[in-house]
Amino acid sequence: MNQTFSRRRDRLLTYRAMREGNITSSRRTKCAACGEESPRLEWERKLQVCPKCGFHAPVGAYYRLSNILDPGSFQELEGNLSPADPLAFPGYSAKLAGLEEETGLKDAAVTALGRVDGHKAVFSVLDSRFLMGSMGTAVGEKIARAAEYAEKKKLPLVIFSASGGARMQEGIFSLMQMAKTAAAIQRFQSRGGLYLSCLTHPTTGGVTASFASLGDIMLAEPGALIGFAGPRVIEQTIKEKLPEGFQRAEYLLDHGFLDRIVPRSEWRSVLAQLLALHEKGGQP
Amino acid sequence: MSRYTPEEKVKLARRPDRPGTADFIGALFTDFFEQRGDRLCGEDGSILGGIARFHGRPVTVIGHRKGKNLEENLTCTFGMPSPEGYRKAQRLMRQAEKFGRPIITFVDTPGAYPGKEAEERGQGEAIAQCLALMSALEVPVISVVTGEGGSGGALALAVANRVLMLEHAVYSVLSPEGFASILWKDASRADEACGVMKLTAQDLRRGGIVQGVLREPEDGAHTNWAAVFRTVDAALTKELAALDKLKGPALARQRYEMFRAMGQGLPPAREEEP
Numbered sequence: 426m427n428q429t430f431s432r433r434r435d436r437l438l439t440y441r442a443m444r445e446g447n448i449t450s451s452r453r454t455k456c457a458a459c460g461e462e463s464p465r466l467e468w469e470r471k472l473q474v475c476p477k478c479g480f481h482a483p484v485g486a487y488y489r490l491s492n493i494l495d496p497g498s499f500q501e502l503e504g505n506l507s508p509a510d511p512l513a514f515p516g517y518s519a520k521l522a523g524l525e526e527e528t529g530l531k532d533a534a535v536t537a538l539g540r541v542d543g544h545k546a547v548f549s550v551l552d553s554r555f556l557m558g559s560m561g562t563a564v565g566e567k568i569a570r571a572a573e574y575a576e577k578k579k580l581p582l583v584i585f586s587a588s589g590g591a592r593m594q595e596g597i598f599s600l601m602q603m604a605k606t607a608a609a610i611q612r613f614q615s616r617g618g619l620y621l622s623c624l625t626h627p628t629t630g631g632v633t634a635s636f637a638s639l640g641d642i643m644l645a646e647p648g649a650l651i652g653f654a655g656p657r658v659i660e661q662t663i664k665e666k667l668p669e670g671f672q673r674a675e676y677l678l679d680h681g682f683l684d685r686i687v688p689r690s691e692w693r694s695v696l697a698q699l700l701a702l703h704e705k706g707g708q709p
Numbered sequence: 710m711s712r713y714t715p716e717e718k719v720k721l722a723r724r725p726d727r728p729g730t731a732d733f734i735g736a737l738f739t740d741f742f743e744q745r746g747d748r749l750c751g752e753d754g755s756i757l758g759g760i761a762r763f764h765g766r767p768v769t770v771i772g773h774r775k776g777k778n779l780e781e782n783l784t785c786t787f788g789m790p791s792p793e794g795y796r797k798a799q800r801l802m803r804q805a806e807k808f809g810r811p812i813i814t815f816v817d818t819p820g821a822y823p824g825k826e827a828e829e830r831g832q833g834e835a836i837a838q839c840l841a842l843m844s845a846l847e848v849p850v851i852s853v854v855t856g857e858g859g860s861g862g863a864l865a866l867a868v869a870n871r872v873l874m875l876e877h878a879v880y881s882v883l884s885p886e887g888f889a890s891i892l893w894k895d896a897s898r899a900d901e902a903c904g905v906m907k908l909t910a911q912d913l914r915r916g917g918i919v920q921g922v923l924r925e926p927e928d929g930a931h932t933n934w935a936a937v938f939r940t941v942d943a944a945l946t947k948e949l950a951a952l953d954k955l956k957g958p959a960l961a962r963q964r965y966e967m968f969r970a971m972g973q974g975l976p977p978a979r980e981e982e983p
């Protein structure tokens with residue numbers, strides 16, 4: 426009985442992961458970073474990392490979860506939470522509907538219960554295909570509920586961020602999600618919760634300036650752009666060119682803002698190690 | 710209906726002759742002792758803070774400082790804080806909590822400074838820590854948006870039990886110029902952005918983002934500072950008295966629940982607003 430359920434959930438996750446844009450039907454895929462073409466199968470084997478230059482291409486939320494979670498452990502939470510249009514912003518509702526159609530996502534965040542190497546945790550993953558993974562009220566609500574759920578169930582919280590920052594179309598309500606998510610994370614952590622923050626390309630603006638920077642452990646994918654202000658805005662302000670590698674994960678590691686850079690193929694083992702290290706009494 | 714359009718309010722809110730944090734501190738508080746430095750690497754003039762008395766009672770007061778002349782503007786980076794400023798604010802707030810002092814903040818900034826060093830020293834982390842810290846403080850926190858409430862750089866000092874706004878102040882996710890250039894790739898459509906952003910005190914009051922709107926003199930705060938000081942003084946006195954009824958954990962809970970509930974949208978406009 427249980428097995429049937431988990432097999433069905435697995436099929437659902439695989440189906441959703443397959444649906445995501447990163448798995449295209451063409452036989453060769455061109456790298457957005459180096460411009461080289463490689464066979465699609467090679468990209469897939471490398472979990473959508475460029476076989477030529479190692480560029481970690483952005484991937485969808487379900488795809489990422491399917492690569493990290495133990496088979497059969499995926500259980501989506503708050504899957505029906507839908508976005509709002511608090512400013513009645515011209516054209517926004519239609520845009521949201523179109524994106525749902527295109528991506529199969531209700532908004533830019535997916536939350537799930539799952540296991541990594543047997544270790545149970547709550548996972549939230551932002552998906553940059555949905556309005557750059559920007560944080561509107563639905564994303565903020567989802568992150569806050571993930572933290573609250575993790576606290577209630579005494580589980581660790583793992584968040585994969587990928588975001589352009591605030592959701593302009595939701596105006597001030599988007600800004601307030603920074604306070605809401607930071608407060609929820611703070612409360613979760615102050616009551617003993619473990620929060621692993623995993624930053625992926627790109628993580629900027631209001632997401633960097635709220636929950637994404639508050640991890641007990643800070644991790645990032647190689648080459649990920651991570652910052653508050655965007656590089657273009659900074660260049661306009663200081664009227665000079667920024668150095669090579671500015672605001673990249675490696676740069677943040679050098680400046681003391683990350684614990685480690687984790688290549689995509691190593692997420693499972695790193696998360697498993699960290700989750701195990703925080704289990705009560707060190708026992709699995 | 711207000712006699713000013715949203716774009717006119719943005720211009721009023723940015724007037725350099727509007728009273729700023731230093732002016733409010735000078736007029737409403739006594740015994741001000743400025744505290745400087747983040748104890749990590751620097752001092753940032755764009756955030757002014759310290760201990761003072763409000764009607765005789767010790768409080769911690771913190772606010773954005775834009776500066777009154779070009780020289781001051783430059784040392785204050787036009788009110789755009791760097792991580793040092795936000796970390797100084799955190800230090801002052803922790804100290805306020807330790808000594809049981811209420812915290813009053815004045816918000817007036819175009820946003821956090823988008824500079825190379827600011828990024829290197831963790832602008833995002835500094836703001837995030839401000840938000841997290843403020844959300845859990847067990848002392849009363851009251852914020853007054855006096856001019857421009859720009860983006861996360863403003864919110865970092867405004868996770869309060871009560872957020873009040875002067876009548877013609879504005880508060881938004883980004884400057885109208887930035888908003889227009891991100892959404893329409895055209896910064897010159899800023900005036901149009903002002904209209905759709907719902908950044909006026911009246912809109913934000915209706916949306917539950919701010920809890921009170923403080924009336925300004927007929928032609929704006931810059932025309933009669935004394936009147937503005939009286940209004941703000943009365944509002945702070947009243948709000949502080951109300952918050953004094955709550956114990957520490959209840960203050961943190963009220964603040965948490967207020968921000969937790971934000972995002973329900975704007976109810977339809979009503980007539981009675983100031």
Ligand SMILES: [Zn+2]
Pocket residue numbers: 456457458459460461475476477478479480
């Ligand atoms: Zn490549």
